Amino acid sequence: MTGKRIDGKAFAANVRGQVAEHVARLKAEHGITPGLAVVLVGEDPASQVYVRNKGKQTVEVGMNSVEHRLDASTSEAELLALIERLNADPAINGILVQLPLPGHLNSDLVINTIDPAKDVDGFHISNVGLLGTGQKSMVPCTPLGCLMLLRDHFGSLSGRSAVVLGRSNIVGKPMFNLLLRDSCTVTVAHSRTRDIEAVCRQADIVVAAVGRPEMVTGDWLKPGAVVIDVGINRVPAPELGEGRHKIVGDCEFESCAKVAGAITPVPGGVGPMTIACLLANTLTACCRENGLPEPEGLTA
Numbered sequence: 001m002t003g004k005r006i007d008g009k010a011f012a013a014n015v016r017g018q019v020a021e022h023v024a025r026l027k028a029e030h031g032i033t034p035g036l037a038v039v040l041v042g043e044d045p046a047s048q049v050y051v052r053n054k055g056k057q058t059v060e061v062g063m064n065s066v067e068h069r070l071d072a073s074t075s076e077a078e079l080l081a082l083i084e085r086l087n088a089d090p091a092i093n094g095i096l097v098q099l100p101l102p103g104h105l106n107s108d109l110v111i112n113t114i115d116p117a118k119d120v121d122g123f124h125i126s127n128v129g130l131l132g133t134g135q136k137s138m139v140p141c142t143p144l145g146c147l148m149l150l151r152d153h154f155g156s157l158s159g160r161s162a163v164v165l166g167r168s169n170i171v172g173k174p175m176f177n178l179l180l181r182d183s184c185t186v187t188v189a190h191s192r193t194r195d196i197e198a199v200c201r202q203a204d205i206v207v208a209a210v211g212r213p214e215m216v217t218g219d220w221l222k223p224g225a226v227v228i229d230v231g232i233n234r235v236p237a238p239e240l241g242e243g244r245h246k247i248v249g250d251c252e253f254e255s256c257a258k259v260a261g262a263i264t265p266v267p268g269g270v271g272p273m274t275i276a277c278l279l280a281n282t283l284t285a286c287c288r289e290n291g292l293p294e295p296e297g298l299t300a
């Protein structure tokens, strides 16, 4: 490997440490403890792990954690009623509904029922609009984590050319807006982009969020490019034993690392930043709610 390996796990631990310091100060000086409510509908195994980790890390930074685990058959009306109760609960500063939801539930309706001020995922249409128009908003956790890693690496992102691979509402589009706001020249490439390799090869920054295992290879990169791999793909790993699986990103790590100036690994890159930024967003929401200054360096 020639390029620097960006250690998202260590960076996330540092973000959580900063959040914990702010939370301790909020308690000592204002008697306030931020509260995060996480709602899980159904038994998706990966979602169960993420929700458990969110609850554990919330408590570790000194915040209050509330978990609502609902049966997969929960009706839309029941879920919306729970969200309305959480919206009205003064002890709750952040509300997150774990995605994906079971197919009979309308995710857009559910997300848009959350009070935008408590929408720590930044998925509510109001927050999407605020981010898109460069105004103060809640910022989606994974793109915020990518931005923090990039700012840490480069200092200023101004004038850099960035390619975002993928146009999802959760990563691709908010990432585009955040990079643009930091004065990058941004291209969003996707499954219909012509000669996507050539588009990628002109970028100083590549953010890969397509959900296709190891799609990006070293020959797609400009030498020295910084690669942020958002992909989390579970693939068969017969080399580890029969029936075993492993997690890989959207970038083929070995070949990309030979060309890149720096690259995030999977696991241990962007993933841990997602939960760290969720905690940062909950702290930000709590500060805004109480008219207190926002924590520096923990928001976009």
Ligand SMILES: Nc1nc2c(c(=O)[nH]1)N[C@@H](CN(C=O)c1ccc(C(=O)N[C@@H](CCC(=O)O)C(=O)O)cc1)CN2
Binding pocket: 050, 096, 097, 098, 099, 100, 121, 141, 142, 232, 247, 266, 267, 268, 269, 270, 271, 272, 273, 274, 275
């Ligand atoms: N409401 C939301 N739902 C989902 C989000 C989200 O931000 N909000 N993101 C993903 C899942 N997710 C958090 O919810 C998440 C995914 C991955 C990781 C992580 O730390 N990954 C590890 C590897 C984990 C593994 O081995 O399986 C890593 O990359 O190192 C944290 C959170 C979808 N749903």
